[in-house]
Each structure stands twice: as structure tokens, then as C-alpha cells.
Amino acid sequence: YKPTCEGHPGQIKKAVKLIAGASRPLLYIGGGVILSGAHKELRALAETLQAPVTWTLMGIGGFPAGHPLSLGMLGMH
Numbered sequence: 001y002k003p004t005c006e007g008h009p010g011q012i013k014k015a016v017k018l019i020a021g022a023s024r025p026l027l028y029i030g031g032g033v034i035l036s037g038a039h040k041e042l043r044a045l046a047e048t049l050q051a052p053v054t055w056t057l058m059g060i061g062g063f064p065a066g067h068p069l070s071l072g073m074l075g076m077h
Helices: 009-020 031-036 039-049
Strands: 027-029 053-055 070-073
Parallel strands (some): 053 070
């Protein structure tokens, strides 16, 4: 089983617009970052936005815990 995991262009544009318009963005990541191997992209996004990053239990390892923008894990679920 290999699902297609591509974003819809319209939804991506809408997300970019919302994030770009945020006055204090926060990135709350989960296991999808791990599964997709998007560690570098996440770090680049966080650094570009200067947005703090927090994660779920399944997102541990998706962003460096020692990074200045890291908030660590937020709760258990």
C-alpha cells in the first residue's frame, strides 16, 4: 500500500497565506515530519519564520531539541 501524499495546490497556497499573515506563528509538529523525512524543510521553515517549534509524542526527533526555537514536547497527546 502506497498512498499518494501530495498536497492540493489550492490548500497549500491558503496555508502559506495564513502562516505568512500570522503575527506570532507557532509550529506544532507530529509524526508526519518523521514519516515524510521533512526535518530539513521544517528547520528551514522555522528559521525563516523565526517561529518556535513544539511537538507531539510521535514528533520527537522531528526538530532538534537544543535549537533556540525549540519549545520541547507539549503534553502527551
